[in-house]
Amino acid sequence: MPEITEAPIACPYCGESISVLVDDSLTQQSYVEDCQVCCRPIVMDVAVDLDGDVTVSARSEDE
Numbered sequence: 001m002p003e004i005t006e007a008p009i010a011c012p013y014c015g016e017s018i019s020v021l022v023d024d025s026l027t028q029q030s031y032v033e034d035c036q037v038c039c040r041p042i043v044m045d046v047a048v049d050l051d052g053d054v055t056v057s058a059r060s061e062d063e
């Protein structure tokens with residue numbers, strides 16, 4: 001059953017904490033979402049482990 005998990009990340013540009021919604025039915029995904037604070041594009045690398053724990057790493061687009 002797909003589940004939406006909220007994961008906190010820190011913006012790589014402005015350092016603000018924002019939360020993103022992750023569909024944990026996909027074990028590996030990567031997408032771009034604009035920061036809610038500074039509006040710059042953050043690349044999210046999402047990994048879901050076997051226990052269903054979601055790890056999101058946020059990086060800037062030009063890294």
Ligand SMILES: [Zn+2]
Nearest residue numbers: 011014035038
């Ligand atoms: Zn930002």
